[in-house]
Amino acid sequence: MRSNPVTLADIASQAGVSKMTVSKVVNKQPGISEATRQRVLRIIEELGYTAHPSARALAGGRTNTLGIVVPSIGPQYISEVVRGADLVAYEAGLDLLISTTQEDTSHERQNVGRLSRGLVDGLLMVLPRSLDRYADALKQAEVPVVVVASANTTMPFPLVDADHYHGARLAVAHLLGLGHRRVGFIAGRRDTTASLERLRGYREGLLTAGLTPDPVLIRPGEYTQPGGFAAARSLLDLPDPPTAIFAANDLSAFGAMEAIKDRGLRVPDDVSVVGFDDIPQANQVHPALTTVRQPLVEMGTAGTRQLLNLLHGVGPVTNRLVLPTELIVRASTGPAPRT
Amino acid sequence: MRSNPVTLADIASQAGVSKMTVSKVVNKQPGISEATRQRVLRIIEELGYTAHPSARALAGGRTNTLGIVVPSIGPQYISEVVRGADLVAYEAGLDLLISTTQEDTSHERQNVGRLSRGLVDGLLMVLPRSLDRYADALKQAEVPVVVVASANTTMPFPLVDADHYHGARLAVAHLLGLGHRRVGFIAGRRDTTASLERLRGYREGLLTAGLTPDPVLIRPGEYTQPGGFAAARSLLDLPDPPTAIFAANDLSAFGAMEAIKDRGLRVPDDVSVVGFDDIPQANQVHPALTTVRQPLVEMGTAGTRQLLNLLHGVGPVTNRLVLPTELIVRASTGPAPRT
DNA sequence: TTGAAAGCGCTAACAA
DNA sequence: TTGTTAGCGCTTTCAA
Numbered sequence: 001m002r003s004n005p006v007t008l009a010d011i012a013s014q015a016g017v018s019k020m021t022v023s024k025v026v027n028k029q030p031g032i033s034e035a036t037r038q039r040v041l042r043i044i045e046e047l048g049y050t051a052h053p054s055a056r057a058l059a060g061g062r063t064n065t066l067g068i069v070v071p072s073i074g075p076q077y078i079s080e081v082v083r084g085a086d087l088v089a090y091e092a093g094l095d096l097l098i099s100t101t102q103e104d105t106s107h108e109r110q111n112v113g114r115l116s117r118g119l120v121d122g123l124l125m126v127l128p129r130s131l132d133r134y135a136d137a138l139k140q141a142e143v144p145v146v147v148v149a150s151a152n153t154t155m156p157f158p159l160v161d162a163d164h165y166h167g168a169r170l171a172v173a174h175l176l177g178l179g180h181r182r183v184g185f186i187a188g189r190r191d192t193t194a195s196l197e198r199l200r201g202y203r204e205g206l207l208t209a210g211l212t213p214d215p216v217l218i219r220p221g222e223y224t225q226p227g228g229f230a231a232a233r234s235l236l237d238l239p240d241p242p243t244a245i246f247a248a249n250d251l252s253a254f255g256a257m258e259a260i261k262d263r264g265l266r267v268p269d270d271v272s273v274v275g276f277d278d279i280p281q282a283n284q285v286h287p288a289l290t291t292v293r294q295p296l297v298e299m300g301t302a303g304t305r306q307l308l309n310l311l312h313g314v315g316p317v318t319n320r321l322v323l324p325t326e327l328i329v330r331a332s333t334g335p336a337p338r339t
Numbered sequence: 340m341r342s343n344p345v346t347l348a349d350i351a352s353q354a355g356v357s358k359m360t361v362s363k364v365v366n367k368q369p370g371i372s373e374a375t376r377q378r379v380l381r382i383i384e385e386l387g388y389t390a391h392p393s394a395r396a397l398a399g400g401r402t403n404t405l406g407i408v409v410p411s412i413g414p415q416y417i418s419e420v421v422r423g424a425d426l427v428a429y430e431a432g433l434d435l436l437i438s439t440t441q442e443d444t445s446h447e448r449q450n451v452g453r454l455s456r457g458l459v460d461g462l463l464m465v466l467p468r469s470l471d472r473y474a475d476a477l478k479q480a481e482v483p484v485v486v487v488a489s490a491n492t493t494m495p496f497p498l499v500d501a502d503h504y505h506g507a508r509l510a511v512a513h514l515l516g517l518g519h520r521r522v523g524f525i526a527g528r529r530d531t532t533a534s535l536e537r538l539r540g541y542r543e544g545l546l547t548a549g550l551t552p553d554p555v556l557i558r559p560g561e562y563t564q565p566g567g568f569a570a571a572r573s574l575l576d577l578p579d580p581p582t583a584i585f586a587a588n589d590l591s592a593f594g595a596m597e598a599i600k601d602r603g604l605r606v607p608d609d610v611s612v613v614g615f616d617d618i619p620q621a622n623q624v625h626p627a628l629t630t631v632r633q634p635l636v637e638m639g640t641a642g643t644r645q646l647l648n649l650l651h652g653v654g655p656v657t658n659r660l661v662l663p664t665e666l667i668v669r670a671s672t673g674p675a676p677r678t
Numbered sequence: 679t680t681g682a683a684a685g686c687g688c689t690a691a692c693a694a
Numbered sequence: 695t696t697g698t699t700a701g702c703g704c705t706t707t708c709a710a
Contacts, residue, residue, distance in 0.1 A: 005456065005481055007703060018681045023705065031679060048479060054393035054457035055703035058686045065453075073421055073437065079412045086439060095450060098412065098437035100425060111434060114404075117344065118393030118687090119458065140387060142344055225623060254623065261625070281620070284564055284593065286600070346687060357697045362689060370695060394687030397702045457703090 006049040014043045026051060027061075057118035065095045066307060067120035069111060071127055072100050076279040077249075077296050081126050081149055084300020092308055094121070101127070112137035116145075122307040124300075125150055125157075129191040144310035148303035149296070152193040158310070160303040160321045164194045164276075167292035167325030168201025168246070169208075171274045174290070174327055175244045176209050179336035180272060184242035186221035186231040186252045195223070198248045198276060217242055221252035228255025229262075236263050236271075243271060243336045250275035250282045250291055257285065257332065268334035278328055287331035295323045345388040353382045365390060366400075396457040404434045405646060406459035408450060410466055411439050415618040416588075416635050420465050420488055423639020431647055433460070440466070451476035455484075461646040463639075464489055464496075468530040483649035487642035488635070491532040497649070499642040499660045503533045503615075506631035506664030507540025507585070508547075510613045513629070513666055514583045515548050518675035519611060523581035525560035525570040525591045534562070537587045537615060556581055560591035567594025568601075575602050575610075582610060582675045589614035589621045589630055596624065596671065607673035617667055626670035634662045 008026075012019045017036060024032050025040040032040075043049075057063045066089050070078050082098060089096040097120060099111045112134055116123055123145045125131065125138075131153040138145055138155060147153065148160045175183050185202045188195030203213045216238065219231035228247055232255065235242055245260075247253035253275030260271045267273055267287055275282060278293035302321055309315035347365075351358045356375060363371050364379040371379075382388075396402045405428050409417050421437060428435040436459060438450045451473055455462055462484045464470065464477075470492045477484055477494060486492065487499045514522050524541045527534030542552045555577065558570035567586055571594065574581055584599075586592035592614030599610045606612055606626055614621060617632035641660055648654035 005479075005703095008705095009703075019704080020681055020706095021679085024680090027705085033679060036679080048475070050452045050456060052397070052456050052703050053453050054396040055686090056705075057393040058391070058397050058688085059703075059705040060686060061705055073412045073418045074415075076413075079418075082412055082439075086441060090441065090443070095453065096439065098439070100421075100435065100437070102425060102429065113389040114392050114434065117389060117391050136387065140344070140389075258623075258625075284597075286597075286625075344687095347689095348687080358688080359690095359697060360695085363696090366689085372695060375695080391687050394702090395689075397704085398687075398689040399702060400689055 005052070006047045007052070008049075010047060011040065011043050011049050014047065015040045054118065062121050063119060064093065065097055065120045066122050066124065066304065067097050067099060067115040068124040068126060069099050069101060069115070071103050071129075073098065076281065077149075077277050077294070078126060080279070080296035081300040081303075084297035084302075085124055085148075085304045086300075087297075088301045088304035088308070112141065116141035116143045122146070122311050124148055124303050124307060127151065128194060129189060131155065144307055146303045146307045146310065149194075149294075149299050151191070158306050158317050158319055158321070160299050160306065160323070161194075162294040162299060163322050163325045164197035165201040167276060167294070167327070168198040169205045170325065170327040171246050171276070171292050172202055172205030172209075174329065174333065175246065175272060175274060176205070176211075178244070178272065178333060180242075180244040181211065181336065182214070182217065182240065182242040182244070184217045184219065184232075184235040184245040186219055186228050186235075186245060186247040186256060188221065188223040188248035188252070190220075195248050202246060221247060221249075221255070223249045223252055225251050225255040225258075228252025229259045230255075232256035232259035233262075236260070236265070241271075244274070244333070245271060246274045246276075248276055250277045250279050250289060253289055253291065253332075254281075254285060257289075267332050270337055272333040272336075274333060282328075283330065290330045290333040291328050293326045293328050295325070298323055344391070345386045346391070347388075349386060350379065350382050350388050353386065354379045393457070401460050402458060403432065404436055404459045405461050405463065405643065406436050406438060406454040407463040407465060408438050408440060408454070410442050410468075412437065415620065416488075416616050416633070417465060419618070419635035420639040420642075423636035423641075424463055424487075424643045425639075426636070427640045427643035427647070451480065455480035455482045461485070461650050463487055463642050463646060466490065467533060468528065470494065483646055485642045485646045485649065488533075488638050490530070497645050497656050497658055497660070499638050499645065499662070500533075501633040501638060502661050502664045503536035504540040506615060506633070506666070507537040508544045509664065509666040510585050510615070510631050511541055511544030511548075513668065513672065514585065514611060514613065515544070515550075517583070517611065517672060519581075519583040520550065520675065521553070521556065521579065521581040521583070523556045523558065523571075523574040523584040525558055525567050525574075525584060525586040525595060527560065527562045527587035527591070529559075534587050541585060560586060560588075560594070562588045562591055564590050564594040564597075567591025568598045569594075571595035571598035572601070575599070575604070580610075583613070583672070584610060585613045585615075587615055589616045589618050589628060592628055592630065592671075593620070593624060596626075596628075606671050609676055611672040611675075613672055621667075622669065629669045629672040630667050632665045632667045634664070637662055
């Protein structure tokens with residue numbers, strides 16, 4: 001902690017030029033002689049000068065920083081999206097500031113307001129649910145906003161998301177192709193669009209194959225491992241249990257696998273399991289999880305690119321960018337057991 | 340994105356008072372009549388005013404924001420520390436801004452400089468390695484700094500860490516108590532103090548029991564799951580393989596368990612495994628991992644409390660706070676097999 | 679190619 | 695209890 005930071009004025013007086021000249025050098029603006037530039041640059045180096053971001057922001061300059069708002073940084077899928085965002089931001093010479101809302105409404109609205117007022121040049125929202133809670137704050141945002149992997153909304157911001165519906169169709173088709181006829185579904189959170197879309201894909205996948213979705217085969221899993229465990233257990237308790245389980249995310253699929261093993265059954269010999277997300281761990285469990293891959297990193301990069309385009313007023317900005325999902329077949333799915 | 344933000348002046352003129360009065364109301368300062376306060380508060384609410392953080396910072400006020408610098412947000416243990424920090428920050432009415440360095444030196448030094456200049460009131464550094472790379476930036480920091488779960492350093496900042504050495508001793512003692520005599524060690528990264536301390540605990544644990552550490556039983560694991568897998572495999576390939584493996588972190592312990600199963604051996608019947616960290620997943624693998632618990636959340640909260648004390652100039656600030664580690668015995672360890 | 683003036687929105691110090 | 699003055703460090707605008 002030191003008390004006398006180097007300012008523009010310090011550099012200016014040391015170099016014997018005006019503050020403006022230094023400012024132009026720092027910001028790589030034209031109209032400065034090479035000699036002056038070099039001299040100023042040397043002094044900057046010597047004194048270890050860094051622009052004060054707040055002063056810069058206040059004076060109407062850019063902050064060279066992008067903000068990303070997430071509910072929390074625990075879930076793997078969020079860190080993947082953030083990683084993608086960081087990649088692009090870094091490439092563009094911008095820094096990325098992460099802000100967690102901890103699912104607290106007042107906290108989060110304040111965050112958005114604060115961030116958008118001079119802290120960042122643009123905002124990436126990664127909020128799987130309840131984006132509308134921020135409607136006010138977001139409308140007041142003074143910077144461009146892009147929404148990634150978030151709950152649907154009527155707000156007029158560019159959206160980047162994955163094709164949850166189609167991914168679910170792929171998963172169901174895969175299981176049906178293996179001969180399964182009773183396929184259970186472990187749902188996610190009702191307040192996320194993603195979960196609802198996956199459920200819709202599950203239902204329509206069955207209908208398309210001429211099967212009637214049985215409500216008793218649909219259980220809430222809350223996207224958690226214990227939730228998946230409990231859901232799978234209740235499915236296995238049915239008089240006519242499913243031979244395959246499709247979980248709305250990988251975490252609840254892990255829980256389902258535990259429950260199956262816990263019953264003395266084997267995956268996939270007795271019950272097949274499919275997840276959704278393809279977090280790194282999906283390939284590390286035993287048996288390795290067949291899952292629907294969401295392009296999480298790509299969602300982060302794509303969203304950030306949109307933001308940059310918005311920022312520079314150049315390049316195309318797609319209002320709704322839906323990235324494809326993909327079925328990754330591993331070892332947790334197999335042919336339906338003969339009865 | 341809107342273009343006419345509400346400012347202090349707007350509120351002041353609407354309320355027919357001076358800017359200072361509004362400022363005092365906003366900052367809950369005394370010396371304002373209740374009537375005025377109410378009126379101002381109402382207008383603030385009506386117009387949806389939020390203070391401009393940069394202006395505030397520039398004017399010498401506080402930003403009400405703490406910064407936390409981490410290498411990346413992927414690793415579970417980091418999000419645990421961040422969660423702890425967020426808890427305390429939130430409780431204190433402060434926001435937490437996370438900044439990732441992506442292990443890039445220039446990136447990170449810039450980050451620290453930028454953050455400490457008007458963006459945050461205090462800085463929490465969570466950098467398992469190479470903290471000294473930031474020496475310059477940190478010395479120039481204009482805000483208090485606390486170092487958490489980071490590589491050792493000669494820098495004069497309060498430190499919060501876990502007792503890696505003692506934790507390793509506990510793990511080794513546990514294994515020796517189960518009758519194991521050949522205990523392998525999967526090391527972490529050489530550039531982290533934590534890893535070296537755990538290695539030291541391993542060595543001295545053996546020595547204390549009258550055993551000579553066999554260099555051939557120590558393998559690099561790089562703190563990763565594949566690293567742990569490879570390390571365990573090479574240990575099992577030895578003519579005289581270990582009956583127990585102590586891994587420097589949970590991730591590499593997971594890899595070791597995979598390698599053991601891959602060999603057709605069982606955990607813990609044939610080989611026992613102990614990890615380090617106790618990330619949530621440790622309790623979710625099969626068999627559940629015996630591990631040394633680092634109080635990660637507590638490290639985050641303790642570090643943030645230190646920072647707050649530093650900030651307010653009150654309360655004790657411990658220069659070096661070493662939190663205890665604890666052995667969590669689960670199912671991955673058992674008696675040494677009889678030969 | 680360079681610089682002077684003004685002001686971003688806020689708070690500190692003081693005055694009324 | 696309230697208001698005035700000054701200025702944080704920077705960039706914008708415009709003039710030299």
